[in-house]
Amino acid sequence: MKQELERLLVAALKTLEGSLLAELPPAGAVTVERTRDAGHGEFATSVALRLAKAARKNPRELAAAIVKALPSSPLIERTEVAGAGFINFHLARAAYASELAAIHAQGDAYGESRMGAGERVLVEFVSANPTGPLHVGHGRQAAYGATLANILTAVGYAVEREYYINDAGRQMDILAVSTWVRYLEICGETLPFPENGYRGEYVRPLAAKLRAEAGQGLHRSAAAVLEGLPADAPAGDKEAYIDALITRCRELIGVDGFRQVLNLALAHMLADLREDLAEFGVLFDHWTSERALGESGAIDHALAVLEQQGRLERREGALWFRATEFGDEKDRVVVRENGVKTYFASDIAYHLAKCERGFKRLIDVLGADHHGYVARVRAGLIAMGQPGDCLEATLIQFVSLFRGAEKIPMGKREAQFVTLRQLRAEVGNDACRFFYLMRSHDQPLDFDLELAKSRTNENPVYYIQYAHARVASVMKQLAARGLHFDLEAGLANVARLTEAQEQAVLSSLTRYPEFLEQAAVNRTPHTLVHYLRELANTFHTYYNASAFIVEDATLRDARLALVLGVAQVLKNGLRLLGVSAPTSM
């Protein structure tokens, strides 16, 4: 609808070219907007105000000329000049009739578009270290990333979802050694647990699996393990201690033994993450391993590209990337003095690989604390000859949990944090996804468990679902009364929907494609949430104002066609959010 009006407007402006207008405004500048006030029609444009100066014309006069030049269209009932020079469009009832017919014809596909033109987009999200369970912050990133990917898919992008597994590096070694120490405990040894180890209960089952798999094969005495190790915190340095412990572990059980422990721990953690996310309705097309990336030579490849571009230099024994030449605030080390490649090196290699896999747009969904990293990676991409603007980072602000007014403290490394799994178990997946998506992602989120759980009208989750269920209930009632719904007759009689509430519902319904597109362009799933709430609101108001199942068969069919259209759009929107659309509540 909106696009059609914009097309008409451009046509009108074209006829004025050379007379009133020196030249046509650029393609994207001729826009039509929804009005706020129903008295101003459904759509309005301010082009006349914008073009008045260049045309050296009074805005109202220019607007009048544009209106006069406007081709006629079955969509438009009336066009008027208003205010300082706005052009208001009042839609013909037929415009709504055809849009409602489109909703019924397209069904689950209604609202989809080809805006993205099949462009390949990679959305990387969550990518939490596989060293512990997902917490509530990851949950927000999961809900956001999954929904954004759904929305982009709906508007015609070829989207793939990816989880980057940080399975190389020291954190994994720490997970492995933590597992081994718990394993030794199972074997009957008594030794202190490292301060900097992973102290969570989830490590114990990993150790039990290790015991089942390896038997006593990796069992070494506590004395052998601890002999000559530096002091752990608080007396000593916990970092130095755990590094020494890792080294000792490798000495005692061998590189192969250590790898066995690490691989077992990693495999089980990943299986757990995958299950957790899948239960949450969050699925990935790719799980890309940092370790595999290194083994494939991708990091060396990226460094070779940088070297070839002359962007590397050796300084104080380390290899540096001159990132400042590409907008980063400081140069970055890619290979440390000890010869080990940095995390940054594998990161730019990973992003280069994404580009080389053929993705035109890379969307990284990151925790807000990662914002410093974006300029760095972008600098790397540009230096390696990739378009820097292909990388787009969406930063997700933090989540604070509340139980009513009481804030739940969230220890970071301590075992006391609330996991995503616990949260889902307590409030349910629907409320969880909805609450995560309710607020703008760049706004910190206060997540109230009590509110999310409550089955009262204070809880916004049910409001939308209830509207959907109510429609289903009406159809059940129809059947119970032995009546039948005739869609064709309903669509043929949309003109009979003259009540103010019916007009409001029709108007709200037809906005769905516009909101979907807006949510996609701006990467803002929450605007879709707000739209669905508004649609539900117009529906509930209508429900309270009129009976749908009336004697007059054609009016009844028209009304039912309308409310079934509402149910369809609610269902489509909720599906994108990952929230169910129940038929009874």
Next chain:
RNA sequence: GUGCCCGUAGCUCAGGUGGAUAGAGCAUCGGCCUUCUAAGCCGAGGGUCGCAGGUUCGAGUCCUGCCGGGCACGCCA
């Protein structure tokens, strides 16, 4: 200190790439269930859009400076 995000009703937040009289939920107050689900609807009150300038026909929205809050600034990952 430097960089990023933010500041809108008592509370929690929207505000469509600069448009017409700034909106919603909760909370408060007052109404609506013998009639398709009251997890609903209708109405009322509630605002110096942090402050001060600037850009223009027009600013909550864009620019600058201040005030206040959150986060980040490793040869960690």
